[in-house]
Amino acid sequence: MTDKRGLREVSIRHCGSRTGDWRRTACRGAYISHTLGTTVNCLFVGAGAIADEYVRGLSAGSLSLAGVCDLDKKRATALADRYDCPGFTDLEAALTSVDADLVVNLTSHAAHAAVTRTALTADRHVYSQKPIALETQAANELLETAREKGLALACAPATPRAPAQQRAGRLLADGRLGPIQLGYAHAHVGRVTDWHDRPESFLETGPLYDGGVYPLALLTAWFGPVKRVRVADTLDIWPDREDQSPTAPGHVEAMLEFTAGPIVRLTASLYTPHRAREFYGLELHGDDGSLYLCDTGAMDDAADAVSFGRVGREYTIVPPQTSTDGREYLTSVEQFAARIESGEAPRDSGRQGVHIVAICNAIEKAAEYGGPVNVKPYGLSAGQVITPAEPAAMESTTTTATAATTTNSPTISTPANRDGGVTLPPVGFGCSRYRDGEYHDRVESITTALDAGYRLLDSAELYGNEHRIGELLATPGSPDRESVFIIGKPWRTNHRQENLVTACTGSLKEIGIDAFDCYMLHWPDAWAHRGRLDRLAEKSVTRQEELTFPETDDGTIETAEIPLTTAWENMHHVVDRGLAHSIGACNISLAQLETLLETGDVDPALVQVERHPYQPRNQLVAACDDQNIRVIAHSPLSAPGLLEESVLREIGHERDLSPAEVVISWNATHGVVPIPSSTTESHILGNLRGAATRLSPDECARIETLKNPDFER
């Protein structure tokens, strides 16, 4: 294997010399001294199918194609002509002639190392297609050369940063799986003779160094280095009828042991068709749950790309909560160039690329001589994890109809940041038991919502199910406390200071948390206190109503003389005692908001009101925006007749959303966080789809026509 590969690299250099010589340029020393302008010139080496992927978006971005080099003159010229730059068949000539600090190496697998070496020697930063090399030694030498020369070296794939992979990474970061012990990864490259116009490189290199790199890139990004290959095997299986056949093993199986713990069985195959049921799937199993990602190599997202199954439950799809735009190949090169331009010489993905080659080499060795084989300590060191998930997508400021949010993975970073506004996911989940005058058990639906990725729970003393929510959050497979934003509310019978604090501590105890992310007055006006409301759901309905709707002898509600200003000052004690990170108020008018802002020294972080297209509360929303207060829309879907409105149907039809999902997206578009409640799984998932969509100003204007100043429930 090793010798053959060495020969291949040499023969490629010879191929080059036949068409014009891959000569070495003299070191250009000062040329690379981070003098890149705002548009960075780059030289593409390799003008095949993958180059077509990379050039997409080139005209709009920060990179400029200054030259193209390919051993095939026709291909080089065709691509160069499209971008009005010179084409070359000789790499050294290209490096000498083209004023480009960055080489993007898009050659075939076996040529990567030689091209990168030549470019580094000529003092160019290099972004290489995967694999970075076919031999650990060669890969590591490239890294060393880059380090010695202060050059940047990056290696594809960028797929760990693609949206579905980020969403899956967030599940891990939220602790949903518990300790992860086992995984299965597939890389079914398939019959390259069937789907690739130039399959030779794949047949020579085998599936491991091509498709296998996708799961390996993701797994090493999540778990850091592989410690050893426990066992591996290769098969030379291929249909006899084919004219061309693999010269490297066409099917590879290996058990990989990560330093961080998991053992993953990897299958990489040219024999298994790429249309097999398993394509590039990855399934991880932890003590508390399992995760399925349908394609580790995907750049585009799909609503059902990720699912989670807590132990004992069916898998639930985890839809995106933000725009599902995929990732462009060029984005990573642009980001790499931007880092170079800012004076860095990044080599982190290059190091990861070296480690992946070391894993592949160790797999081959284990297959040849029997395992286990320790993975050479090149590239990543123990405990080095690239990133569990890109932080993003929680929105701390209001988005307008014109501002599209394109971040990938909603992660709660800070529960409450009073200076910069609270950071929230685009949609939350209402936990009320009440619906149409009846009580509903909500545990099953809240479980589904958590499994589907909801990260904001709207709870309240009145709902009587805080302890059930607490039990659920303590169940294996639930997200870690810090990844869920929990709202609590004292009922209006508890506005007196001592009652308020008792209500809050009682609710916290029931849920099993130390502090609410936001504690919100449920209503601005106070009613008479008739007793504590703990475990309300366990009391008889008559008793529940006596406690929550206190009546005078004549059957009217008995109010309490506690002005809003006093109640708000009492809420300050909750913050002072560390029982809530922030406070807010529900069901308030604009005038009452002004009262709160003038009272005491803690401003509301959140305001929660009934909000839907009939009652958009534009003035209140605008006032909150001005004050950096986030608005939560309760009861967003249940206004009678709303979901039958033709304008919602029409927009939904155009966007493949249901009317309810359009209402959710209308809220999200205005930076308002809706908290629909649902007991139907398809609705729970659909509302996330709505939250991931941003409507156009025109669509928002059409919805604005539904506004009804006389709306009343």
Ligand SMILES: NC(=O)c1ccc[n+]([C@@H]2O[C@H](COP(=O)([O-])OP(=O)(O)OC[C@H]3O[C@@H](n4cnc5c(N)ncnc54)[C@H](OP(=O)(O)O)[C@@H]3O)[C@@H](O)[C@H]2O)c1
């Ligand atoms: N602060 C307050 O004073 C206050 C007051 C009221 C409510 N809230 C909060 O707001 C939350 C939601 O309020 P809510 O339950 O009254 O009303 P809602 O969320 O507006 O409506 C719930 C209804 O909408 C349906 N639904 C949900 N998603 C749907 C979809 N995609 N397509 C079609 N129908 C859908 C549900 O049926 P399915 O179950 O079949 O999906 C249910 O019948 C409460 O749980 C509570 O947390 C707060």
